[in-house]
Amino acid sequence: MATAGLHDSELGELQRRLVILRVGLLLVVALLGLRLWHLQIREGPYYRDLSENNRTRSVIMEPARGLIYDRNGVLLANNVPSFTLYVSLEDVKDRNVLIEQLTNLLGLDPVFVRKKIMAKGSKQLPRKVKDRLSLREATLIESHRLDMPGVMVQVESQRNYPGGVTASHLLGYVGEVSPEQLERPEFSDLHQGSIVGQYGVEKFFDRFVRGQAGQKSIEVDAVGHEKRTVVVEQPHAGDNLYLTIDVRLQKVAENLLGDESGAIVALDPRTGDVLAMASRPGFDPNILSRELTPKQWAEIVQNEGRPLNNRASQGQYPPGSVFKVMMAAAALETNTVTPATTIHCNGGYQFGRRLYHDWKAGGHGSVDLRRALVQSCDVYFYTVGQRMGIETMASFAHQFGLGEETEIELPSERIGIIPSAAWKLKAKNEPWLPGETISASIGQGYVNVTPLQMASLIGTVANDGVTFRPRLVQAVMDRATGELQARPTVPKRTLKLRPEILPLIKEALAGVVKEGTATRAKSALITIAGKTGTAQTTALGKDKKAEKDIPKKFRDHAWFVAFAPVDAPTIAVAVLGEHMGHGGSAAAPLAKELIETYVKLMPPLSASATNGMVARDGDAGGQGPR
Amino acid sequence: MIDRVINSRGFDSFDLRFIGLIVAILGIGVLSIYSVTHDQDTAFPFYAKQVVWILLGAVAFLVMWLSDYHRIARLAYPAYAIILVLLAVVLFEGKSSRGAQRWIPMGPFAFQPSEFAKLVLILTLAHYYSKAPRVGWLQRVVLPGLLVFPGLLLILKQPDLGSGLSFLAVYAAMLLMVGMRSKALGVILLFSLMLFPFAWEAMWGSLHDYQRQRIMAFVDPTYDTGGKGYHALQSRIAIGAGELTGKGLYGGTQSQLKFLPEGHTDFVFSVFAEEWGFLGVLALLLLFVALIWLSLEIVSRAKDRLGALLAVGITCMLSFCIVVNIGMTAGMFPIVGIPLPLMSYGGSATVMTLASLGLLLNVKRRRLSFL
Numbered sequence: 001m002a003t004a005g006l007h008d009s010e011l012g013e014l015q016r017r018l019v020i021l022r023v024g025l026l027l028v029v030a031l032l033g034l035r036l037w038h039l040q041i042r043e044g045p046y047y048r049d050l051s052e053n054n055r056t057r058s059v060i061m062e063p064a065r066g067l068i069y070d071r072n073g074v075l076l077a078n079n080v081p082s083f084t085l086y087v088s089l090e091d092v093k094d095r096n097v098l099i100e101q102l103t104n105l106l107g108l109d110p111v112f113v114r115k116k117i118m119a120k121g122s123k124q125l126p127r128k129v130k131d132r133l134s135l136r137e138a139t140l141i142e143s144h145r146l147d148m149p150g151v152m153v154q155v156e157s158q159r160n161y162p163g164g165v166t167a168s169h170l171l172g173y174v175g176e177v178s179p180e181q182l183e184r185p186e187f188s189d190l191h192q193g194s195i196v197g198q199y200g201v202e203k204f205f206d207r208f209v210r211g212q213a214g215q216k217s218i219e220v221d222a223v224g225h226e227k228r229t230v231v232v233e234q235p236h237a238g239d240n241l242y243l244t245i246d247v248r249l250q251k252v253a254e255n256l257l258g259d260e261s262g263a264i265v266a267l268d269p270r271t272g273d274v275l276a277m278a279s280r281p282g283f284d285p286n287i288l289s290r291e292l293t294p295k296q297w298a299e300i301v302q303n304e305g306r307p308l309n310n311r312a313s314q315g316q317y318p319p320g321s322v323f324k325v326m327m328a329a330a331a332l333e334t335n336t337v338t339p340a341t342t343i344h345c346n347g348g349y350q351f352g353r354r355l356y357h358d359w360k361a362g363g364h365g366s367v368d369l370r371r372a373l374v375q376s377c378d379v380y381f382y383t384v385g386q387r388m389g390i391e392t393m394a395s396f397a398h399q400f401g402l403g404e405e406t407e408i409e410l411p412s413e414r415i416g417i418i419p420s421a422a423w424k425l426k427a428k429n430e431p432w433l434p435g436e437t438i439s440a441s442i443g444q445g446y447v448n449v450t451p452l453q454m455a456s457l458i459g460t461v462a463n464d465g466v467t468f469r470p471r472l473v474q475a476v477m478d479r480a481t482g483e484l485q486a487r488p489t490v491p492k493r494t495l496k497l498r499p500e501i502l503p504l505i506k507e508a509l510a511g512v513v514k515e516g517t518a519t520r521a522k523s524a525l526i527t528i529a530g531k532t533g534t535a536q537t538t539a540l541g542k543d544k545k546a547e548k549d550i551p552k553k554f555r556d557h558a559w560f561v562a563f564a565p566v567d568a569p570t571i572a573v574a575v576l577g578e579h580m581g582h583g584g585s586a587a588a589p590l591a592k593e594l595i596e597t598y599v600k601l602m603p604p605l606s607a608s609a610t611n612g613m614v615a616r617d618g619d620a621g622g623q624g625p626r
Numbered sequence: 627m628i629d630r631v632i633n634s635r636g637f638d639s640f641d642l643r644f645i646g647l648i649v650a651i652l653g654i655g656v657l658s659i660y661s662v663t664h665d666q667d668t669a670f671p672f673y674a675k676q677v678v679w680i681l682l683g684a685v686a687f688l689v690m691w692l693s694d695y696h697r698i699a700r701l702a703y704p705a706y707a708i709i710l711v712l713l714a715v716v717l718f719e720g721k722s723s724r725g726a727q728r729w730i731p732m733g734p735f736a737f738q739p740s741e742f743a744k745l746v747l748i749l750t751l752a753h754y755y756s757k758a759p760r761v762g763w764l765q766r767v768v769l770p771g772l773l774v775f776p777g778l779l780l781i782l783k784q785p786d787l788g789s790g791l792s793f794l795a796v797y798a799a800m801l802l803m804v805g806m807r808s809k810a811l812g813v814i815l816l817f818s819l820m821l822f823p824f825a826w827e828a829m830w831g832s833l834h835d836y837q838r839q840r841i842m843a844f845v846d847p848t849y850d851t852g853g854k855g856y857h858a859l860q861s862r863i864a865i866g867a868g869e870l871t872g873k874g875l876y877g878g879t880q881s882q883l884k885f886l887p888e889g890h891t892d893f894v895f896s897v898f899a900e901e902w903g904f905l906g907v908l909a910l911l912l913l914f915v916a917l918i919w920l921s922l923e924i925v926s927r928a929k930d931r932l933g934a935l936l937a938v939g940i941t942c943m944l945s946f947c948i949v950v951n952i953g954m955t956a957g958m959f960p961i962v963g964i965p966l967p968l969m970s971y972g973g974s975a976t977v978m979t980l981a982s983l984g985l986l987l988n989v990k991r992r993r994l995s996f997l
Contacts, residue, residue, distance in 0.1 A: 015926045035956045039866040040904040047866025055879045221883040
């Protein structure tokens with residue numbers, strides 16, 4: 001204790017110095033308190049926001065697209081679950097490293113991955129990198145998740161077309177909304193990666209089928225693992241569509257064309273309902289709805305058969321002799337001829353220095369209107385056309401819906417060409433030549449029509465002059481309410497013809513099948529009326545070579561339009577076979593077969609086909625994977 | 627004889643307040659650790675382990691409280707020698723974690739000699755200064771400096787910048803309290819020590835990011851391995867997001883969702899601040915200040931130099947750790963690995979801190995025995 005006593009004075013000094021420690025302590029603690037006040041009170045809300053951003057991620061919940069059925073409730077387009085790869089940029093530490101990882105893991109093109117990740121858009125929303133991952137790819141990503149923060153695999157519904165190539169042009173396909181589309185107002189509520197219809201009904205009725213995306217806020221931990229869902233805005237599935245087509249008839253139509261290029265359209269003339277609309281070659285919408293590489297895409301677009309072209313509504317061909325149906329009506333209405341007027345056909349029509357041939361060497365002799373139609377006499381119509389003039393012809397052609405949209409509910413319908421002096425001046429900057437009227441009067445020259453227009457034309461004749469707008473979708477069902485909304489049939493126009501004219505023409509068309517150029521369309525099951533057409537694709541003056549000697553691409557297009565049964569038509573058909581030769585031999589049998597199929601499927605006396613559809617509503621509603 | 631008589635009086639209201647404060651802070655610590663780690667799947671989660679450490683620490687506290695600190699101080703030199711050996715052993719045989727080699731494995735646990743080195747250093751220096759009147763620069767500064775140096779070197783080699791700084795702080799504090807004749811110098815040095823964090827921030831703030839990272843990587847590669855100040859930012863976010871009243875127990879998303887690493891150890895303060903807000907933080911600061919205030923009270927009433935030096939060393943060490951830890955979590959200066967006394971999870975630190983506080987209370991008991 002003595003030692004301690006020695007230092008008592010020092011002890012006292014030490015203890016006096018404590019005041020410094022006390023002051024220092026209070027000072028430092030005050031500074032700490034000030035700093036904490038600054039962090040928690042002054043900047044508290046800012047840091048609170050940061051902490052919320054830290055933990056919550058917005059995840060888009062893609063809606064299931066509406067289902068598409070045929071008129072009998074057969075499923076044509078549905079959705080199947082599939083894995084989609086998303087990247088949440090907020091969690092990505094180094095984008096270049098991530099791109100490399102994804103590239104290596106999935107064997108993707110690094111440029112492609114970069115483009116997807118760097119796509120414009122809100123930083124909060126995850127970027128869709130790849131859909132339709134295989135189970136193996138999805139597992140691979142899940143197992144590497146810890147090394148790749150921000151990478152998410154979501155289960156989403158993917159468009160699926162069970163019928164594959166069947167009705168592909170009608171149904172269309174879907175795809176990611178493009179950057180250009182995103183800038184348009186109708187896509188304003190969409191985002192990068194949204195799926196929209198890009199073709200066919202999928203595109204035209206996209207606003208019904210699309211549905212509305214939902215959003216969920218999920219809470220994630222530091223490595224991006226989903227902990228719990230905070231807020232859910234459920235996605236709304238798109239509306240279901242019931243098409244007017246009968247998929248059985250559609251398949252038959254497609255099979256009839258087989259490997260040939262061409263189109264077959266079948267309408268119900270009484271309503272405009274499209275019963276079948278085939279275009280060949282077709283495509284598999286399941287493949288096109290996927291993310292295609294530029295190479296795959298180029299292969300499809302550059303394919304010589306142009307499979308993406310819907311030949312029914314977008315293919316434009318000279319109508320050939322089918323045009324004579326319209327010509328006959330025009331000639332009678334304008335009193336250019338009477339039913340009894342005869343014109344002598346000796347196999348050619350001399351105009352100026354040029355001789356316009358009839359298809360039949362030697363001619364048909366003296367023909368009246370009925371015979372001219374039945375035999376498809378060219379000279380008769382050369383004469384009639386020459387008498388009427390191109391302007392009268394054009395005005396009647398428009399009445400029959402040629403050179404105009406049928407207003408079918410499909411994107412990018414073509415209207416063909418109905419030439420006139422004004423048209424030629426505008427299109428070619430040349431005056432109309434009188435000889436061109438003669439070519440036009442048998443549906444050659446500049447005249448161009450689509451198979452759909454032809455079907456509509458023959459349907460109009462069958463329906464006693466009333467044209468219905470082609471209807472593809474007969475009803476839309478709201479999936480949320482189950483409410484079925486029928487889409488109206490729209491009578492578009494009535495031909496301004498004296499009442500006795502159409503019966504005359506219909507009778508003549510029945511004669512075409514009975515005794516004329518289309519006897520191959522004669523059916524034991526049902527009476528058929530129709531008109532053949534053989535559209536020349538090369539110069540008129542041809543040297544009568546045997547058909548099989550002409551290279552395929554220079555051969556004529558074969559047309560046949562028909563309706564049945566003759567007395568009370570329920571179906572109107574247009575068949576076009578590209579480079580298939582004569583309408584009577586190549587196209588007429590196809591029409592006959594289609595009509596017979598129709599008869600077998602729907603006996604003419606059966607009740608309205610819509611009954612079938614309504615009966616199936618119960619099981620159709622709310623089917624999708626979600 | 628006298629000791630026994632006094633002891634029989636049991637503890638007074640001062641002891642009660644002192645121990646009450648310790649228990650309160652320990653409780654807050656366990657609660658915060660529980661909040662972060664309650665969903666752990668292990669059979670023996672961190673909060674449960676921490677309770678065990680506290681119980682072990684309570685034993686150490688009682689031992690240090692009820693022994694004679696003169697007798698304990700006499701063991702200082704051998705103890706320091708043993709610690710130096712252990713620090714050397716750590717370098718060769720130790721267990722690594724996050725790039726630093728600080729632990730000696732002992733069965734299922736690991737023992738961290740650098741924590742105990744702090745207390746042993748205090749004992750050693752207090753013993754050195756109190757044994758004889760130390761006069762002149764050589765005896766007052768250089769010789770104790772030579773004592774400190776090998777330990778400091780071994781600790782920095784681990785590397786453990788936090789413990790190294792604590793070591794220096796203890797040395798400087800003891801030096802100032804006993805040594806310097808010139809009051810002016812003492813005041814200046816003491817203030818510079820106290821203001822070191824803030825001075826550091828000014829200095830540090832003037833550096834470029836990459837320079838800082840290089841310096842930090844050089845001095846202490848274990849921290850901020852994610853780079854770009856992630857750790858510091860997440861800690862600031864956690865504290866700031868607490869706002870006035872906090873997010874409530876388990877509500878701290880920063881730590882619950884693991885955005886803030888080390889929520890149960892060095893960053894336990896951030897966890898607490900996020901869940902209890904500014905009000906909670908003020909309360910906690912008050913508890914700490916009260917504890918240090920009582921400690922300083924013990925220093926001021928110590929009956930001999932040894933007791934006063936021990937008490938001042940312990941008080942300064944604890945204050946330094948508290949201030950630096952809170953300062954670093956609040957982003958006032960760089961992140962160095964210093965745990966928050968009585969709150970951070972950790973066996974060695976908890977036992978050492980409780981032992982130190984026991985020794986502190988022992989100094990006060992000794993004083994009373996002569997009244």
